Amino acid sequence: MLELLAAIRPDDQNFPLLLHIVGATVAFGAFLACAASLALARGETRLLRLGYFSLLLVGLPGFILMRLSAEWIYRKQGWDDLPAQIKQPAWLGIGFFVADVGAILFLVALVLGGIGVYQLRNGGGAVLLRITMASALVLAVAYAVAVWAMTGKPN
Amino acid sequence: MSFEDWIFAIHLLSAATLVGALVMSWILIVGLRSVETADTTLSFSRVIMVGTAAIWVGLVGAIGFGIWLAVLRDAFHVWDGWVIGAIVLWAIATAAIARSVREYRKSADKARELVVSGQTGPNAELTALNRTSTGLLLRALASAAIVLIVIDMIWKPGA
Numbered sequence: 001m002l003e004l005l006a007a008i009r010p011d012d013q014n015f016p017l018l019l020h021i022v023g024a025t026v027a028f029g030a031f032l033a034c035a036a037s038l039a040l041a042r043g044e045t046r047l048l049r050l051g052y053f054s055l056l057l058v059g060l061p062g063f064i065l066m067r068l069s070a071e072w073i074y075r076k077q078g079w080d081d082l083p084a085q086i087k088q089p090a091w092l093g094i095g096f097f098v099a100d101v102g103a104i105l106f107l108v109a110l111v112l113g114g115i116g117v118y119q120l121r122n123g124g125g126a127v128l129l130r131i132t133m134a135s136a137l138v139l140a141v142a143y144a145v146a147v148w149a150m151t152g153k154p155n
Numbered sequence: 156m157s158f159e160d161w162i163f164a165i166h167l168l169s170a171a172t173l174v175g176a177l178v179m180s181w182i183l184i185v186g187l188r189s190v191e192t193a194d195t196t197l198s199f200s201r202v203i204m205v206g207t208a209a210i211w212v213g214l215v216g217a218i219g220f221g222i223w224l225a226v227l228r229d230a231f232h233v234w235d236g237w238v239i240g241a242i243v244l245w246a247i248a249t250a251a252i253a254r255s256v257r258e259y260r261k262s263a264d265k266a267r268e269l270v271v272s273g274q275t276g277p278n279a280e281l282t283a284l285n286r287t288s289t290g291l292l293l294r295a296l297a298s299a300a301i302v303l304i305v306i307d308m309i310w311k312p313g314a
Contacts, residue, residue: 014309021305025171029178036179036205044198050186058182140175147171152156152164 016072023065024143030059031140038133045120048129052113055106055136063106067099094149098142109135159227166220173213174305177298180206184259184294187285191277193269196285200263207256214252218245236313244300244307251297258290 009017037051074080079088109132116128156164183206187199221241225233232238262284269278 011310018306018309021174021309025174026178028171028175030182032175032206032209033179033182033202036202037183040201040205041198044195046186046190046195047198047202050182054179054182058178062178144168144171147168148164151167152160154156 013073013076016069016076019069020066020073023062023067023069024147026062027059027066028062028140028143030054030062031136031143034059034136035133035140038129038136048120048125049117051136052117052129052132055113055132056110059106059136060110063103067103070095070099089153091149091153095146098146102139102142105135105139109139159224162220162224162227166217166224169213169216169220170305170308171213172209173217174301176206176209176213177301180210180294181298184291187259187262190285191282192275193266193278193281194275196262196266196281197270200259200266203259203263210252214245214249218242231311231314237307237311240312241304241307244304248297248300248304251293251300255290255293255297258287258293262287 033054034051037047037054041047041051074092079092082088112128112135113132116125116132119125119128180203183199183203187196187203190196190199222233225231225235225238233242262281265278265281265284269275269281
């Protein structure tokens with residue numbers, strides 16, 4: 001029954017859904033740009049900087065838009081108002097896990113990457129930027145899993 | 156999850172890959188506009204190739220699994236107006252991306268030429284190719300078509 005209700009989407013939920021999709025795909029694109037730029041930079045400072053700043057200037061606004069619009073749809077669909085005996089479906093749990101645990105990893109990547117970019121001036125920062133690259137890759141894979149869970153809605 | 160659910164999930168994963176790779180390509184082509192040397196252009200070109208490959212995977216997956224889904228589902232058909240609209244927009248986006256990729260390949264080819272001839276400093280012709288307005292406009296056209304597809308898929312006008 002819950003799956004059936006979730007499948008029927010009133011028109012007033014379309015706009016928050018559009019914002020959610022735009023935010024998530026912008027963040028996903030920034031993770032891909034960050035991981036690919038840092039992985040293929042081969043010491044090219046401009047690409048290393050681009051990789052980090054794509055995470056900060058594109059990924060972060062995308063993440064904020066995705067998370068806020070997710071909350072908007074969550075409330076509009078009444079998931080915050082479920083009776084205590086009814087459990088939330090697994091796909092919602094996966095979405096929240098990826099968004100919220102992913103936010104911690106995202107924050108760590110931003111801080112370490114920021115220090116790494118700063119250290120580039122003295123020829124350092126390679127290890128920190130490698131950690132940032134790995135974090136962006138993990139986030140990209142996690143977002144792909146979230147897309148699968150949100151669309152396939154497994155129980 | 157039913158077979159149909161899997162096709163739907165793969166269709167949307169392909170669409171997410173397409174939009175994500177397009178965002179990635181925007182980051183790179185905006186960054187490329189300030190590049191003036193052959194070495195840095197080739198470094199950017201390596202990453203742009205990854206983005207381009209992801210765009211093609213997304214384009215092929217989105218249309219292939221999308222049409223398969225339209226055939227599988229009783230609720231809608233390939234000849235529905237909003238589905239035809241999406242296919243037309245997909246064709247526009249694909250053509251614009253193909254032309255845009257060709258435009259950006261010119262700067263990579265020029266950079267290779269410069270490296271072979273030992274010219275490693277800033278080059279005016281290379282800078283102009285990196286700032287191609289044709290490539291940028293075509294990428295903007297493709298992006299607009301893809302945003303319209305997303306809107307069409309969410310609102311499904313006429314469905």
